[in-house]
Amino acid sequence: MTLTELHATLDRLGPDISAWPSVLAEPALDLISISDAAKDLFAAATEASLSADAPAAPRWQAAASTAP
Amino acid sequence: MHSSALHAFHHQDIAPKADRAIASDQELYEAMRGGDDLSLRTLMERHRGMAHAVCRNILGDECEADDVVQEVFFSLWKRGGWTPGDVRFTTWLHRVLINRSIDHRRRRRDTPTEADLLSSAVENFGAGGGPDPEEMIARQETSDRLRSALLRLPTAQQQVLSLHYFEDADVPEIMARLAATENSVRSLLKRGRMALREDLRKQKKIWTHDLDRTARHA
Numbered sequence: 001m002t003l004t005e006l007h008a009t010l011d012r013l014g015p016d017i018s019a020w021p022s023v024l025a026e027p028a029l030d031l032i033s034i035s036d037a038a039k040d041l042f043a044a045a046t047e048a049s050l051s052a053d054a055p056a057a058p059r060w061q062a063a064a065s066t067a068p
Numbered sequence: 069m070h071s072s073a074l075h076a077f078h079h080q081d082i083a084p085k086a087d088r089a090i091a092s093d094q095e096l097y098e099a100m101r102g103g104d105d106l107s108l109r110t111l112m113e114r115h116r117g118m119a120h121a122v123c124r125n126i127l128g129d130e131c132e133a134d135d136v137v138q139e140v141f142f143s144l145w146k147r148g149g150w151t152p153g154d155v156r157f158t159t160w161l162h163r164v165l166i167n168r169s170i171d172h173r174r175r176r177r178d179t180p181t182e183a184d185l186l187s188s189a190v191e192n193f194g195a196g197g198g199p200d201p202e203e204m205i206a207r208q209e210t211s212d213r214l215r216s217a218l219l220r221l222p223t224a225q226q227q228v229l230s231l232h233y234f235e236d237a238d239v240p241e242i243m244a245r246l247a248a249t250e251n252s253v254r255s256l257l258k259r260g261r262m263a264l265r266e267d268l269r270k271q272k273k274i275w276t277h278d279l280d281r282t283a284r285h286a
Binding site (some may be wrong): 015016017018019029032033036039040042043046047049050 | 117118121122125126127128129159167170
């Protein structure tokens with residue numbers, strides 16, 4: 001698997017590689033284990049999915065954070 | 069952080085907890101390396117969520133992910149490993165977590181589960197495969213003789229050889245488990261093997277003698 005293919009697969013299936021079919025998961029992990037760029041890509045995808053899952057900040061907090 | 073900065077970090081007037089909460093990862097890391105264990109706790113609290121998600125996404129198991137996160141933070145506390153100025157602390161941490169999770173996943177894949185062993189035993193039985201009964205008895209006898217010979221060795225040699233042969237422990241693991249030095253473990257292994265070989269050689273003479281007598285009487 002190439003870095004571009006990993007990127008595309010992360011976009012399509014999300015960062016939970018444990019749920020990927022093994023024909024995709026194993027080559028992805030082979031690449032991630034040897035490439036720092038692939039590791040960083042996977043970590044960024046995980047971080048993005050965590051942020052997307054996080055509950056929205058309460059209204060008062062959002063208001064406070066935008067206050068001058 | 070220079071030692072003066074580290075000193076200032078430890079002894080600022082503001083409450084230490086708030087102090088750590090606003091400190092950068094690098095400040096916390098360096099304070100931790102300087103012996104401030106609470107900085108490790110702050111680093112863990114700050115990065116645990118992401119660390120756990122990275123590991124869980126590879127391992128697919130919450131408990132295993134927790135174990136890997138603990139291992140990595142323990143090793144961070146014990147040995148450090150990050151070089152400030154190289155990459156960001158979080159980048160480095162994620163790379164280490166990913167490597168460790170992949171190692172765990174591969175080890176798990178290569179180790180047959182109890183269910184695998186049971187099903188292969190059932191298949192072998194059904195197919196009439198596996199070792200024949202005589203071979204199994206001979207193997208069991210050899211194993212019994214080896215264990216008896218081991219029990220006749222001095223305790224230290226016994227411990228080292230048992231860990232090495234029956235629990236597959238390598239030298240570093242034996243050193244850790246027995247709190248012994250490398251030289252001492254290697255020397256015990258060497259002397260233990262020699263003593264075991266000698267003991268088995270003597271026993272073999274006795275077994276051969278017994279077999280001859282049995283054959284003559286038959």
